[in-house]
Amino acid sequence: TTGVPKGAGLTHSNFVSNVMALDAWGMFEHEKGQKPEKIRHGGFHTYLGVLPWYHSFGLTVAMLSACFSGSSLVCIPDPRAGNPPFTEVLKAVQKYRPTLMPAVPTIFVAFANHSQLDQYDLSSIIGCFSGGAPLPPEVCRQFEEKTGSIIFEGYGLSETTPVASANPANTQNRKIGSIGFPVPDTDFKIVDIDTGLEELPQGEDGEIAVSGPQVMQGYWNKPEETEAVFREIDGKRFFLTGDIGHMDEEGYFIITDRKKDMVLVGGFNVYPREVEDILFTHPKVAIAAVAGIPDEKRGEIVKAYIQLKPGEEATKEEFIDFCKENMAGYKQPREIEFRDAIPVSNVGKVLRRVLRDEEVQKQSG
Template identity: 50%
Template sequence: MVVKEKPWFQHYPEPTPRQLDYPNHPLPFFLEQAAREFPEREAAFFMGKRLSYRQLLEDVYRMANALDTLGVQKGERVAIMLANSPQAVVAYYAVLFLGGIVVQTNPMYKEQELEHQLVDAEAETIICLDLVYKRVANVRPRTSLKRVIVTSIKDYLPFPKNWLYPFKLKKDGIQLDVPYGSDEVYAFSDLNKKALPTPMECRVESMEEVALLQYTGGTTGLAKGAMLTHRNIVVNVVQCEAWMHKGKKGEEKVLGIVPFFHVYGMTTVMNYAVYLAATMILLPRFNVEDTLKTIAKERPTLFPGAPTMYVALINHSDIGKYDLSSIKACLSGSAPLPLVVQERFEKLSGGRLVEGYGLTETSPVTHVNPIWEKRKNGSIGLPWPDTDCRVVDPETREELEPGGVGELEIKGPQVMKGYWRREEETSKSMRDGWFRSGDIGTMDDEGYFYIMDRQKDLIIAGGFNIYPREVEEVLYDHPSVQEAAVIGVPDPYRGETVKAFVVPKKGKELTKEELDQYCREKLANYKIPRLYELREELPKTTVGKVLKRVLQDEEKNKSSQEG
């Protein structure tokens, strides 16, 4: 196939081709390959527990055989409601070996969110933490769940941590009441002990079979299940490896803080690490102190993260005490990366931190700045191999010339099959292979792309288009600002006006008047926030994306109460 010349090709890293060859194997093949080529290579480190690739594959086989015995069928949706842990990896690959469909479920979900996802996916099995079992039990009667498999953090802790764990729960006032052995409630650890590690041939007949129902973040409304096929995910992993061309098989260590139940963590940490036979350094949640200690001790070479993580790390009061020099490369995703954060983290670590872009519907990565070659500040970078992109007029859908601002559309082998049982929404978002991102962006004449903002976040004040990201970048440059989020709020005269929510750095004094003066020196008059609110923290998703919908809902509630 002849590849049409694109402006971004001239800036590709030299070893990265425009087109790639993708293996015609289902996703679990990568795990078998890693265990065959590097059997004693450390696959996972988890709170002192170390697991080789041989051991990991054996545990996956055990769980796959156990699920098979319990009656889990090919094509069945299996919800996995786990934090980053060996269990999360084992459960994920075990379901895929059976030809099942993984439904990644956020352990932070409230009952209403959990019920919606389980009902929508028609999941018949869930694998969850004992800490969330009560929520699962409460919604179970209103779902299709037949069986519940429960695991505990202690199941993969080393001695004596596994022995002390129940005492810690008791000390923290946490009581667990899981009725193992009744009503098809099973203990994950018992199933693994009783099952044999008999190799299982992956029951996937076509790479176009759905591997994952990945629900959209719900930051803009009711979550939908994106159907990601084995080919979608395999492609994105191979694309990742081609872009990270300095990564060496069997030698890298990947810091696993981004949750695996989020598509970003699933691809850039779990699946990529397995493909590379790298060590996954697993942390069940992001804590600044724990993260810094782990980096200094375990020496990760790769650190996929979110801007808020890097913000928290560089602002830690004792950051200078920790050695971050093992980090070679960081991919920042899920939200815009402020330039000041990028520069500060690179200075501290000596590694490269670049911004990328992706969506749940694209497995997720479509763009990343070159890591060791030419990058552009504020840009999401270049489209990955085999990925075509264009900026179109939101109304006419006509492609715009470089510099034009419109909606970003994406075409490539990592684009989803469609939304689960939502044909109408699928047809609205996909046309002739092009996926409508809903993001407003532009491309420069060298093929670097820029995201101005979500189309839904665009502020129109007095007829002017205002992109919140531009205002947020200015606020982040203020020496006393740690985090900032900008939204549009109703205004009787301008239609909308700009409001900024700001989190000051610890120990820094900051006033609304100071912020206003600062913005007046940096922004055109119509872009200046008319309202400021200082906060201790901002509402976020588990991967650090600010939930602007929550801020907008709060403003609406204020307006209705005042009215």
């Protein structure tokens, strides 16, 4: 979803270790008021399968985790089905009473903004695992407010089978806007962007490097690409993720953005996620995507693509004023474009690369 396809070589032990780490990590309040405990095995849980099995997130966190715990799994081939879209999956939640729902942020957006949400009973869901893309804090707040469920965000890549870190699965210890802590047997380091060898101080942004039993063997038949993303640090093999982030004062890890998505505006680094998180706080926004587009004077400028909530109308000037009030000048989008739909992958990840490519084609054409 982020470039030229590469095969991540994952072994049986990669998958087993990741499923076992998730099983050890997740502590849920299975009944109201009771002490949180590990995921119950033997049929207590039902997973809602809104993610495709050919993606590592759906494969590990839904299908394999359901198998490991002896849980039921409700298969949703097309979560967008129905009129309006996403109606059929709401019907499935009411009918099958799932307890756990791994999903990507665009799914939570669709649920929270569904015009008929109040007509369906979603009270069976006790925990939602968000991954695949950064979860805007405002999306988390809206979804929890409207459904009564809890979202805990994690982080990973296909190369890490995929889960590398996760928030605690309770409101007392999870931190909205963070990716939590490394899962069991996993180490994180924040290293310099240029060499990937120098460990940076706590609080400073750098590239996230991951070591653990879930890390891939390498890219299939691509030895040079494999060598480029691995470093040996303190005697351990670390995978360079391409994601920029830091550890905060409480030890939680925060993703700033993808290294490749960073926008350089007049010498200043702008991370699209920071701008997107602010745009999501606007009451009319359903989905926001930000990308850097070429500009003769500044090198790059920030452009925002906005999908409004159903029935809403807005002007570019309205959003330009909103950005002026809520973010530093160099971060403000110089262009605003409204779209009926933002391009997303089959998993639901916003494809900034597609937006950038469209702009380059426009300018060259």
